[in-house]
Amino acid sequence: MPYNVLTVCTGNICRSPAAEALLSSHLDGSVRVASAGTSALVGSSVPDEMAQLVTAAGGDVAGFTARQATPAMIRESDLVLALTTRHRAWVVDQVPAAVRRTLTLRELGRLVSTIPPGTLDPSALPDDAARLTALLPLALDERRRHAGRQHDDDVVDPYRRSRAAYRASFDQIAQGLAPILHAVGRRTGAA
Template sequence: MTVSPGLPGAPFRVLTVCTGNICRSPAVERLLAAGLAGGFRGGPPGPGGVEVGSAGTRAVVGAPISPQMAVLVAGRGVAADAFAARQLQESVVREADLVIALTRAHRSAVVELVPAAVRRTFTLRELARLAPLVDPAQLAAAGPRPAERLRALLPLAAAQRGQVAATPQDDDVTDPIGGSDALYARVFAQMEQAVEVVVGAVRRP
């Protein structure tokens, strides 16, 4: 049975979105799941009550994580196997409590599919800027688990959007597909840093 987002007892579902769903979004999916004690798409949520999945606007459906990115993910002790890319669809967006896009274009694609998702859709780097601005006490009051704190974070982070002056391109993470190992490493480091900021904000005492 599918449980609607936000209902008591439901896992907090995070969806990450890039283009092919074979590089950036699966890396963020796995890093977030590890950091938030969450589960992967298709399985039960972890003890943190969070379930993280991903999709692509032009997905290479059924493909695994790209080898260069898989090596980087696995190098952090995070599982990079048992993955199959899927296409972004309206139903996938509607099931998500939080959508994390890798670029502004991906964020726009999500909102075009489901306009009502605008206030729960951020780029990764945008969310990493906004989350630390939220009062930790407000998140702690929501409960001890990441799921409860993420649910509380959404409206609080959205309320901070107008207070952050950011260069628009700072919201984007470059697509390394077809690039060098050095480019992959730079992109991975950028994503990992942003994920660590978000996880740190959610898990602050």
């Protein structure tokens, strides 16, 4: 049975499809990654500015169409990666039981980056599903270390903004994913 990851942003045309494509391009077949929006522009494709950045990093958004997030999608997900704290709150409001498996992408990256080296040996686990299953509770335990500090865990929304805004958004996604992918034994050139 695959490990299901759902990435969530507002329109499901920029940030969450970029995160979906980058994760999909690095994780093995034991993980299924999908994305959706809290107010999706249903049926829309990824804007060229973001599509070019994703493609250059090895991701694929060709043929992508936006879809609306639903409680059923959230319930079926083992991990929900929201692109902002507002998206996280929306997901938890829809499915309160998802609170312990819903984080912002940048929060998870930040938490994973402080897990002590050697705590998780990805080579001892059979696939990326097992690695992510083991990684999530370790990351949640790291919240204590981060308590009481201010953190900017949101990824900027580039929609209808400059190329520089698309680049900044993409870089925040890639940098947030880098420690997660590293922890499961994947190397990236996207960050």
